[in-house]
Each structure stands twice: as structure tokens, then as C-alpha cells.
Amino acid sequence: MSGQQHQTKRLRSIALHLIVTAFAVVMLYPLLWMVSSSLKDNSEIFIQAHQLIPSKLNFSNYVNGFKGFAGTSFVVFFKNSLIITVFSVIGTVISSTMVAYGFARIRFKGSRFWFACMMMTMMLPAEVLTIPQYIFFQKIDWINTFFPLIVPSFFGGAFFIFLVIQFLRGIPKELDESATIDGCGRYRIFMQILIPLLVPPIITVSIFKFYWTWDDFFSPLLYLNSPKLATVSLAIKNMSDPTAQTDWGAMFAMSVLSLAPIVAVFIGFQKYIVEGISTTGLKG
Template structure:
């Protein structure tokens, strides 16, 4: 009986691993196809689309892709995306952490009402805010600049604020009281005691904000009109010209390179993503 149970457990384990492996192949196939297409000639990409291995490797696609379009190198587009993403991450982390500290640790009149208002903003579709925001930014002459893509990040995000609040609620308030007795004000309590303890959720917030900003296509399309200000996602779309022959190989090559920062960030900080989400879910 014991031997049969062990065999059944091994069989279940083998079936489970085969299922996971097959599912992983399905998920990774589009990425493998894109990588393969970035090394094919344009004539081969769609004719032999079912073949992952190109008949010969064409690395000129990456050289042609870096040339960009409209006289602007693709390095400029990477620089634009990096500037917008880094400043957006910094603004989101600073503002969301400060607002979360206010809601979690400071009792003020109407705190529950404002917290409810903040949570309600998570239910608003982004499409509802598009036209009012565009009109506002147009009135203050921010169109065709990076400001509409960066400045709103310095006013926090409801999802990120809630995530940090949940973590703060798991930190004993006795730490604040002990620091107050020792003569610390709210600023020192926040910066020297709580912020070092908030490293897991802060890194989680940074990673999610990095992903969402780097991959954003709609906002740059809406606010950026000059080709020299285009982000990576917008530049890749502009490489596809319906009125002329599109260099699909170069387009796929730049698509592959655009994924490298995301993959690098995920590999470097994946343990913090799990730690940040699990601790915010368990505490409080």
C-alpha cells in the first residue's frame, strides 16, 4: 500500500510538472516568435511564421532599428522612456509613502471620509478622466512635454497608497510612541524609523510603477506630438507605416530590446515583489 501511494504521488507530480511545462511553453511562445522574427528577413517573417528558427540570422534588423525614424535614433526614445519612468517612480514612491503614513498613523478630522474618497478613485475608469485632464494640461500649456506624464505621479496613486497602508498597519504603534518619548517628531519617526521598515512595499510599488509607465502607450500618444519626444512604445508603433513598406524585422528587433529593462528589473527584484505583496496581504 505504501509503495502504491508513493507511485501515485510520483505520477501526480509528473503530470503536474508536464502540465506546468506545457502551459509555460504556451505563454513563452509569443516572445520566442518575436525574438525569432527579429532575426529574419522581412520576406521570411510572415511566409515562414510557423518556423521559430530563421533560415539565416539577420542581425542587420537591430542596426536598422537603432536608426529609428524621422531622423531620430532609437537611443533617444529609450532615453525619453527612461526619464519619464524614473521620475514617475520617484514621484509615486515619495507621495504614496507620505500619504499612506498620514492615513495610517495620523488621526485628523475627516480621515475616514478622505480615505473612502481615495479608494473610490480606484473604481473610476481612466477613460473618464482623459478629456478633463487633456483640457487642463492644454490650458496650462503642458502638451508636447513630459510634464503630463511625470507630474501626476507626485500626487500618489490609490492602489500604491493602500498597499503601503496595509503594511504600516502591521507595524506596532509602540515604535512611534517610544520615539516620541525620546523626543522624535513626526518627520524623524517617518524618515528614520518607518521608512527603513517599508523597504519591501516601497520596492513593490517601484517595480509595478516601472512596469506600467514603461509599457504605457496611450498617454504618450495623447500628450507627445514631436517625434523627438516619443517613448519606446510610441516609437515602435510609429515604425509601422501603412502608407509605405514597413521594416518588420527592425520593428520586432526594437520590440525585443524594449523588453530587456522589464526582464532585468523582474529578475533582480522578483523576491521583493512576492515579499511585498505577501506581507501587505497578511498584516493589518
């Protein structure tokens, strides 16, 4: 009977692995198709769409893609995206940790009310803010600059603030009290004691903000009018010209390269994503 149970358990394990593998293939197929198309001639991309292995490797798509459009190299677009993403991540980390520290460690009048207001902003659709924000940035002459894409990050984000707050609530307040007895002020407690302990949620916030900013298409489309200021996502869209023949091979090649930073960040820091979200206190 035990042998039959062992065989049944093995069959279930095999079936489970087959199902998971099938789902993985379905999810990875679009990515594999894009990589394959980036190495095909334009004439083969849609005619031989079902064939993942190109009949001949065509690396000229990457050369043509880097030429960009409107006389601007694709290197410029990568630089624009990197500038916006890095400063947005820095702003988000600084503002979110500071606000989270205020809510989690400092008792002030109306703290619960303001915390509830902050949490309510998570339920507010971003589309509702689009027109007021655009009018505001237009009034201060920030249209066609990076400022509308960077500056709001320095005012925090409800999701990131809540993430850091949850982590802070798991850190014993006795650490703050001991530091206060030793003569530390709030600034030193925050910078020298709590920040080193907040490395997991800080890295988690950085990763998520990096993903969302790097992949953002709508905001650059709304605020950036000059081709020289375009981000990677906007530049890839602009490579598709409905009035002329589109170089699909070059477009797919740049799409593949645009995923490289995201894949690199995920591979390098994936353990911090789970640790930053699941950890609610200090490890014993």
C-alpha cells in the same frame, strides 16, 4: 499498497509538471516568436512564421532599428522612456509613502471619509478622466511635454497608497511612541524609523510603477506630438507605416530590446514583489 500510492503520487506529479510545462510553452511562444522574427529577413518573417529557428541570423535588423525614424535614433526614444519612468517612480514613491503615513499614523478630522474617497478612485475608470485631464493640461500649455506623464505621479495613486498603508498597519505603533518620548517629531519618525522598515513595499511600488509607465502607450500617444519626444512604445508603433513598406525585422528587434529593462528589473527584484505584498508586519 504504499508502493502503489507512491507510484500514483509520482504519476500525478509528472502529469502536473507536463500541464504546467504546456502552459509555459503556450505563454512563452509569442515572446520566442518575436525574438526569432527579429533575427529573420523581412521576406521570411511571415512566410516562415511557424519556424522559430531562422534559416540565417540577420543582426542587421537591430542596426536598422536603432536608426529610428524621422531622423531620430532609437537611443533618444529609450532616453525619453527612461526619463519619464524614473521621475514617475520617484514621484509615486514619495507621494504614496507620505499619504500612507498620514492615513495610517495620524488621526485627523474626516480621515475615514478621505480614505474612503481615495479608495473609491480605484473604481473610477481611467477613460473617464482622459478628456478633463487633457483639457486641463492644454489650458496650462503642457501638451507635447513630459509634464502630463510625470507630474500626476507626485500626487499619489490609490493602489500604491493602500499597499503601503497595509504594511504600515503591521508595524507596532509603540515604535512611534518610543521615538516621541525620545524627542522625535513626525518628520524624524517617518524618515529615520519608518522609511527603513518600508523598503519591501517601496520596492514593490517602484517595480509596478516602472512596469506600468514603461509599457504605457496611450498617454504618450495622447500628449506627445513631436517624434523627438516619443517613448519606446510609441516609437515602435510609429515604425509601422501603412502607406509604405514596414521594416518588420527592425520593428521586432526594437520590441525585443524594449523588454530588456523589464526583464532585468523582474529578475533583480522579483523577491521583493511577493515580500512587499504578502508581508503585513515585522518579522520576529
